[in-house]
Structure formats: structure tokens, C-alpha cells
Amino acid sequence: MAALISCEDLWKIYRLGDVEVQALRGVDLLIKEGEFVAIMGASGSGKSTLMNILGCLDRPTKGCYRLQGVDVGGLRADQLAEIRNRRIGFVFQNFNLIPRTSALENVQLPLFYRGLPLRQQRALAAEALARVGLQGRENHYPSQLSGGQQQRVAIARALVASPSLLLADEPTGNLDTQSSLEIMAILDRLNKEQRITIVLVTHETDIAAYAEREVVMKDGRILTDRKTPSGASALPVEA
Amino acid sequence: MPTFLLLTALTAVRILSRNRLRTGLTMLGIVIGVGAVIAMVSIGEGAKAAVAERVASMGTNVILILPGAVTTGGVRGGQGGVVTLTTTDAVELKKRVPLLRETGWARRDVMQIVHGNKNWNGTVNGISPGYLTIRGWSFTGGGPFTQQDLDTAARVAVLGQTAVDNLFEPGEEPVGAIIRINHVPFRVIGTLAPKGQSAQGMDQDDVIFIPFSTAERKVFGTYFLGSVGALFASTERPEDLAPAVGQIREVLRQRHRLQPDQDDDFFIRTQVDIGKVHEDTSETLTVMLFSIASVSLLVGGIGIMNILLVSVTERTKEIGVRMAVGATRRHILIQFLVEAMTLSVFGGCLGILVGILGARATTVVAGWPTIISPETVVAAFVFSVAIGLFFGLYPANKAAWMNPIDALRYE
Ligand SMILES: Nc1ncnc2c1ncn2[C@@H]1O[C@H](COP(=O)(O)OP(=O)(O)OP(=O)(O)O)[C@@H](O)[C@H]1O
Ligand SMILES: [Mg+2]
Numbered sequence: 066m067a068a069l070i071s072c073e074d075l076w077k078i079y080r081l082g083d084v085e086v087q088a089l090r091g092v093d094l095l096i097k098e099g100e101f102v103a104i105m106g107a108s109g110s111g112k113s114t115l116m117n118i119l120g121c122l123d124r125p126t127k128g129c130y131r132l133q134g135v136d137v138g139g140l141r142a143d144q145l146a147e148i149r150n151r152r153i154g155f156v157f158q159n160f161n162l163i164p165r166t167s168a169l170e171n172v173q174l175p176l177f178y179r180g181l182p183l184r185q186q187r188a189l190a191a192e193a194l195a196r197v198g199l200q201g202r203e204n205h206y207p208s209q210l211s212g213g214q215q216q217r218v219a220i221a222r223a224l225v226a227s228p229s230l231l232l233a234d235e236p237t238g239n240l241d242t243q244s245s246l247e248i249m250a251i252l253d254r255l256n257k258e259q260r261i262t263i264v265l266v267t268h269e270t271d272i273a274a275y276a277e278r279e280v281v282m283k284d285g286r287i288l289t290d291r292k293t294p295s296g297a298s299a300l301p302v303e304a
Numbered sequence: 305m306p307t308f309l310l311l312t313a314l315t316a317v318r319i320l321s322r323n324r325l326r327t328g329l330t331m332l333g334i335v336i337g338v339g340a341v342i343a344m345v346s347i348g349e350g351a352k353a354a355v356a357e358r359v360a361s362m363g364t365n366v367i368l369i370l371p372g373a374v375t376t377g378g379v380r381g382g383q384g385g386v387v388t389l390t391t392t393d394a395v396e397l398k399k400r401v402p403l404l405r406e407t408g409w410a411r412r413d414v415m416q417i418v419h420g421n422k423n424w425n426g427t428v429n430g431i432s433p434g435y436l437t438i439r440g441w442s443f444t445g446g447g448p449f450t451q452q453d454l455d456t457a458a459r460v461a462v463l464g465q466t467a468v469d470n471l472f473e474p475g476e477e478p479v480g481a482i483i484r485i486n487h488v489p490f491r492v493i494g495t496l497a498p499k500g501q502s503a504q505g506m507d508q509d510d511v512i513f514i515p516f517s518t519a520e521r522k523v524f525g526t527y528f529l530g531s532v533g534a535l536f537a538s539t540e541r542p543e544d545l546a547p548a549v550g551q552i553r554e555v556l557r558q559r560h561r562l563q564p565d566q567d568d569d570f571f572i573r574t575q576v577d578i579g580k581v582h583e584d585t586s587e588t589l590t591v592m593l594f595s596i597a598s599v600s601l602l603v604g605g606i607g608i609m610n611i612l613l614v615s616v617t618e619r620t621k622e623i624g625v626r627m628a629v630g631a632t633r634r635h636i637l638i639q640f641l642v643e644a645m646t647l648s649v650f651g652g653c654l655g656i657l658v659g660i661l662g663a664r665a666t667t668v669v670a671g672w673p674t675i676i677s678p679e680t681v682v683a684a685f686v687f688s689v690a691i692g693l694f695f696g697l698y699p700a701n702k703a704a705w706m707n708p709i710d711a712l713r714y715e
Contacts, residue, residue: 117709120628122627122628122708122709122712123707123708123709142632142633143632143633143634146627146630146631146632146633146635147630147632149627149628149629149630149708150629150630151630155628155629157712161621161624161625161628161712162625163622163625163626164622165322174625174626174629174630175629175630177308177311178308178626178629178630178631178632178635179630180307180308181307182307183307183311222629226630
């Protein structure tokens with residue numbers, strides 16, 4: 066199967082005055098289409114930094130990142146925006162919904178920027194909300210929803226544009242166990258049924274267990290990269 | 305793009321209506337500025353139109369010649385102080401200046417006039433035949449003097465509206481009635497359509513016209529036979545006024561035997577000069593009000609910029625989220641520009657309303673004429689849009705050039 070993500074020797078260096086922080090120190094990573102990858106590692110090991118680069122929200126200081134064969138480093142800001150809009154769905158730890166804006170409108174946002182007619186935006190957004198089990202909550206504001214529900218709205222927003230890649234940076238980090246399980250069930254189903262590639266950052270092993278592959282980072286490098294037990298069982302699908 | 309713009313505008317309205325007080329205060333500068341512009345322009349245009357109307361009420365293409373300073377042995381007489389113009393001057397001018405369509409003359413004095421038991425001090429004008437035509441008077445009843453009236457110094461009079469109002473009961477027919485001017489009986493043969501105030505603000509209808517010959521011989525008494533209070537002339541076309549003035553000056557200087565080093569002993573004024581004085585004053589007023597208006601518009605614009613900068617900072621995270629789901633720089637730029645323009649356009653519309661009400665109030669309270677032209681309203685609207693664009697550009701640019709990840713991480 067084709068490589069969706071291919072990173073070669075990614076570096077990210079932050080300069081704060083005289084101090085230099087090397088958040089990524091030469092990351093090589095290959096993720097194929099349809100994979101479900103969990104990224105783990107200690108706090109400060111560079112997981113979020115890597116995710117932001119994978120999500121085209123940030124650029125590496127050095128190294129090459131190809132998304133579906135395209136070297137993202139050579140793209141202009143508006144081309145990156147289009148990639149974020151059409152190919153990538155991002156789910157954040159703190160949900161990042163736009164406040165005082167209904168669930169439906171939050172989910173519509175990617176389609177809004179894609180320039181779809183309003184009617185189509187609405188229909189697709191409502192459908193996406195239904196897929197995460199939030200039908201009937203379309204007109205609720207984020208402040209009227211529980212954390213788990215807000216995260217489901219965020220997932221609906223991430224998948225409404227039918228991206229090929231879903232990036233989730235600690236999506237269950239702010240949720241209780243029950244909500245976490247619900248979120249993971251949704252992600253698992255998206256990966257199994259729609260073959261959406263998922264890269265997920267987590268600190269919890271039981272969350273990581275949903276993935277078929279586990280990448281552990283340490284000090285800006287990849288420490289281990291292995292198949293999980295569930296990944297082993299899912300191997301036949303990958304072929 | 306149209307869907308995007310429409311939805312962005314709706315979102316802008318929603319965001320702005322969330323914080324009504326802040327939005328209202330922000331718009332205040334624009335409201336006051338645009339209101340001032342509208343009120344000022346409508347007052348200015350009203351005044352200009354009123355002056356134009358008054359100047360026009362003088363007649364068309366009128367030249368006014370007044371007796372002026374004579375230097376006798378170094379002593380300078382004031383305007384009108386010395387008799388220097390005569391009826392013969394007028395006749396000669398008509399002969400020697402072909403550009404003139406008509407010349408006429410008048411002499412005036414305030415006299416006591418009596419009709420029945422009514423008694424009134426009015427301005428009596430002894431006039432030449434051409435006078436009424438030059439000044440553009442029209443009749444509401446009766447008609448003008450005949451040549452025979454002039455030749456025989458007939459005791460006939462034509463009355464202005466104010467004279468009619470003061471001498472006759474309402475509904476009473478003036479034409480044919482007998483009035484006494486300085487104890488001399490006159491028959492009223494015509495009444496004139498009202499003209500209102502002159503460019504100098506005098507009541508032009510406070511007049512009684514009698515033949516010049518009659519005035520000289522029977523009413524005013526004569527020190528100098530043939531001397532007049534003023535000469536009037538008119539040209540066919542407005543562009544003839546300037547050359548005609550030059551030629552009149554030549555003829556009069558020659559006739560009055562003035563040496564090249566002597567000043568004119570007369571003044572020549574055209575309608576254009578008289579209108580100009582008033583235009584100049586109303587222009588000064590306009591410039592003054594315009595500066596006030598531009599300052600408040602500037603302050604209003606800066607207010608919009610300020611509140612938008614606050615808003616951009618407050619919503620940094622939102623901007624990051626929008627960028628994360630695919631908003632381009634242009635999307636963000638337009639979003640904030642639309643917000644700025646929504647503010648300024650709403651403010652502008654309110655300002656237009658305030659300005660119109662202000663102009664109306666000025667008319668009602670101060671009695672000044674005001675004119676609200678559609679051009680002014682459209683210009684004010686376009687101007688508000690432009691202010692929004694101009695002052696929104698900096699904050700919108702600031703938002704658009706944020707780095708997605710920095711915006712997202714902003715706390
Ligand atoms: N904008 C920034 N400026 C400077 N240093 C940064 C910035 N962002 C991250 N870093 C540094 O880069 C390193 C990696 O940070 P990163 O957020 O990727 O860690 P992480 O693995 O996601 O940690 P956590 O599990 O706590 O979320 C850290 O040392 C952090 O201090
Ligand atoms: Mg992190």
C-alpha cells in the first residue's frame with residue numbers, strides 16, 4: 066500500500082533568545098494509507114511538534130515531509146491551507162471549537178472555506194454529527210455540551226471534509242474514561258470501516274492499544290516503533 | 305465566493321451584536337462624523353440655493369452702477385454721497401455699449417403713504433421704463449407704466465406685495481385704488497409678484513414704483529434734475545457681463561471727464577459679484593464644518609481600528625482554528641475587513657439618519673433652508689465603506705498573517 070506520510074530526518078529547533086530547544090532531532094517516519102498509529106512518549110519528547118508538522122500547521126526547521134508523495138515544504142501558505150482543508154482532519158486535546166457558534170456551524174467550517182453551497186454544507190455537517198452520535202444537538206453551543214460531546218463535534222468537524230488523514234493530539238486527554246472509550250470507539254470505526262489513516266498521540270497505554278502500531282518518542286527522536294497486539298491481529302487487512 | 309461573503313457578513317453582524325455596547329461606542333465616531341457631514345452639506349446646499357435664488361431675483365444678467373467717490377481737492381466722498389450719475393448717462397450707455405440689451409435707472413426715498421385709514425412708510429422708487437424688465441419683476445394684477453405716463457409725469461403707481469399688504473385690507477382690490485404718496489394722490493395701476501429677500505437680506509417687496517418723471521417733479525423734489533440713485537443695465541448673455549462692464553466704465557469715465565490718474569466716480573457691480581460674496585462666506589462655513597467632520601470621521605475610523613485590533617487579539621485562537629480547518633489568509637483578511645465595514649456601514653447609515661434629522665431640526669428650529677440631495681447620501685455611504693476598508697486593513701492584515709500554529713497555541 067502507498068505511503069501516505071513519509072518523513073525524512075525532520076528537525077524542529079525553537080530559538081528563545083540564546084537558548085535553543087531541539088524539539089525534533091531527526092525523525093524518520095513512514096505511515097501507510099489506512100494505518101492506525103499511536104504516538105507515545107514522555108512529556109516534552111516532541112509528539113505535538115511532530116503532529117503539528119504532519120498537520121501542515123507548522124514547518125520543520127530541516128528535513129523533508131511528503132504527504133501523498135508531495136513535498137509539503139515547497140508549498141505556499143494557501144496551498145497548505147487547501148491541504149488542511151481537504152486532506153487532513155485535526156482533533157485537539159482541548160477541542161478548539163469556536164465559542165458561541167452552534168455545533169452544526171462548527172462542523173460546517175471546513176466546507177464553508179471550501180466554498181460549498183450553504184445547503185450542502187448543512188447537509189454534510191448534519192450527517193457528520195449523526196455519525197458521531199450527536200443528532201439532535203446541531204444547534205447546541207459548545208458551552209452547552211459536555212467535554213465528550215465537544216470532542217465528538219470536533220471529530221465530526223475533522224471528518225466532514227472526508228480527509229485521508231486524521232490527526233488527533235491527545236483527543237482523550239481532557240475526558241473521563243467513559244467519554245474516552247466512546248471517542249476511541251468512533252476513531253476505531255472510522256479506521257476500520259472507512260480506512261481513514263489515523264495518527265493519535267496519547268499517554269495512556271489502553272488508548273494506544275486501539276492502534277495497530279505504536280511509535281514511542283524520546284527527546285525528539287523515535288525510540289521504538291512496533292506493531293501492537295491488536296495491530297498484529299489486524300495484519301491480514303493490511304496485507 | 306458569494307456564499308462565503310454572505311455568510312461572513314452574517315457572522316460579522318452576529319459577532320458585533322453580541323457586544324452591543326462596545327459596538328455602539330465604536331460606531332459613535334462614525335455616526336457623529338457622517339451625521340455632521342450630512343447636516344453640514346445639506347445646510348450649505350440650502351444656503352447656497354437660497355442665495356442663488358435671491359441673486360436670481362435681481363433679474364438676469366444685471367449690471368448695477370452706483371454713484372461713487374469723487375475726489376475733490378483730496379477729499380473723498382463716500383459711496384452714493386455725491387450725485388454723479390444721471391439719466392443721460394443711461395441713455396448714452398445704451399447708445400454706445402451695444403452689448404447692453406436694456407438700461408434703466410431709479411431713485412428711491414422712504415415716504416409716507418396713505419390709503420384710507422392705513423398709513424405706512426414705504427420705499428418709493430422713481431424708475432425708468434426699462435427698470436422693471438431688467439429686474440425681472442412680473443405682475444399679478446394690472447400692468448406697467450406706458451411711455452405716455454412717463455412723458456406726462458402721470459400720477460400712477462405699481463405696488464410690491466409688502467406695500468399691498470400694508471395699505472389694503474385682505475381681499476381688497478388694489479388696482480384702480482387711489483393712494484397718497486407724500487399727500488400727492490396716485491392711482492394704482494399694477495401689483496407685482498413677490499420676490500422675497502434680496503441677496504443682502506432686504507425685503508424686496510417693500511416697494512412702490514412710480515414713473516421717474518413723476519417722482520422728480522411731484523414727489524422727491526429736485527436738487528439736480530436728472531440725477532439718479534442707481535443705473536441698471538442688462539446683457540443678453542451672462543458671458544457678455546464682463547466685457548460690458550469694461551465698456552461701461554470707459555464710457556462713464558469719458559463722460560465724467562476723468563483724467564487717467566483719477567479714480568472712478570461710480571461703482572459697477574454685476575450679479576456675479578454679488579453672488580460671489582455670499583458663496584465665499586458659505587464656502588468658509590463649509591470648509592470649517594468639513595474640518596470638524598473629517599476629524600470626527602478620522603477619530604471614528606481609528607476607533608474602529610482599535611476595537612478590531614482588540615478583537616483580533618481576543619480571537620487569536622479562533623483564527624488559529626479557522627486556519628487549521630483550511631481558511632486561507634485571504635479568508636481571514638476578508639472576515640475582518642467585512643467586520644470593519646459592517647461597523648462603519650452601520651455607523652454610516654445611522655449617521656445619515658442623524659444627519660437628515662439634524663438638517664430637518666435646523667430647518668424647523670432655526671428656519672434655515674436645508675437640502676438633502678441623494679448624491680450626498682450616496683457619497684456618505686460610500687465614504688463609510690471606504691473608512692471601514694481603510695481602517696480595517698491593518699487589523700485584518702495582522703490577523704491574516706498569523707502563523708496557524710502560533711495562533712492556535714495563543715492563550
Ligand atoms: N513554540 C515553542 N517555542 C519553544 N519551545 C517549544 C515550543 N513548542 C514546543 N517547544 C518545546 O519543544 C519540546 C517538545 O514539545 P512538544 O509540545 O512537542 O512535547 P509533547 O511531546 O507534545 O509533550 P506533552 O506530552 O506534554 O504534550 C518541549 O521541550 C517544548 O518546551
Ligand atoms: Mg503535546
